[in-house]
Amino acid sequence: MGIKLKSREEFEKEIGVKYTDVPSLPCKKPYDNTDKVIPARKCGFKSSSVADTLIQDTGDRTEFKTGAVRDMREGKGRCDLLPLDVVSHSLNDNVIGWVSAFTKTNDVNCLYQALDCLDDNKHEKPAMYLELAKHFEEGAKKYGENNWQKGIPTNVYIDSAIRHYLKFLRCDSDEMHDRAVVWNIVCCIWTCKHKPELNSYAVKEEE
Helix, strand or coil, X not given: XXXXXXXXXXXXXXXXXXXXXXXXXXXXXXXCCCCCEECCCCCCCCXXXXXXXXXXXXXXXXXXXXXXXXXXXXXXXXXXXXXXXXXXXXHCCHHHHHHHHHHHHCCCHHHHHHHHHHCCCHHHHHHHHHHHHHHHHHHXXXXXXXXXXXXXXXXXXXXXXXHHHHHHHCCCCCCCHHHHXXXXXXXXXXXXXXXXXXXXXXXXXXX
16 A cells, blocks of 8 residues: 555645745745745756766666665765755755655655756656656666566665765766656655555654
């Protein structure tokens, strides 16, 4: 059984933030109750070249109990252990702020809001998901089709999403980091809905 989504009104009351009603407007800061807004840094989801589509491969593999496999290497750091509310406030960044809100509330609406902040122009959303499809294509070549659906803990997706997002902010060009952020957030949402037993934050909430 998947988690039950709260209504927008219930969520806004709990988190103390009102959603941006118009996607093209700047996102509101998720970490305070002020009326301040900040512009989200826009990811450039333009069509990628063949070279751009490649996913980096360290050669290291971590296999989860579910049978799912990921390329994970020690020494990258654990971005899921960062105090994301502090990082968000320090960087004045909404995407990290909404991801932080998810880790605190276990509400996937926060992750949908993070996706909106990544690309707040609804007319460019199709480009974002077309690029995401290329990421799934490359992942299928590397691990097999739908390997990730076997089940990966949500904290692993959050770790990877934040790492790729920080690399995007740093303007790293070794791979499509903005696209990788979207992939991790989308897969995290799917896991919350379809494999709630792997939702690290739901377990934390119940303890």
